[in-house]
Amino acid sequence: MDQNYWRKCIVCKKEINFSTKYYKCSVGGCDKKRAPAQFCSVDCWGVHSSTLNHKSAWSEEYHSPSKAEWESAPKVRIITPKTTTSETSSSLSNSDIPNDVLVVVSKLKAYIKASSDMNTSSDVNDALSDIIRRECDRAVESAKADGRRTVMARDF
Secondary structure (H helix, E strand, O other): OOOOEEEOOOOOOOOOOOEEEEEEEEOHHHHOOOOOOOOOOHHHHHHHHHHHHHOOOOOEEEEEOOHHHHHHOOOOOOOOOHHHHHHHHHOOOOOOOOOOOOHHHHHHHHHHHHHOOOOOOOOOHHHHHEEEEEHHHHHHHHHOOOOOOOOHHHOO
């Protein structure tokens, strides 16, 4: 990649050239390694600061690297293995998955008693937990098929 600037200001999107001044926010949470916050001017930092409502913050002046320094610096690449669903499910053994009761037993018994005036056997808890696990597994597959990492109500 032949880039003629170092980075872009996160407020105005102007290019910050190599070997030039730029500014950072003094608040530690604003300067993340994967999403650095750099500004081309103190005015852009002021917009950032007022937007995030920083208290007791200031801009710090830095100097961007030269193009040669930037190109010779090691680039970080994050490589994650792509696994298929069959690999994922087969890599987890049954002993790794908790087999706890997934329902609040007292609430279940109270519901059945109130709705039908019937008692509940203790083996209902395990059977119902198994049904919930199966439905959760189906919902997980549905979320994965949609490209999400969050299971939502619509997945059930």
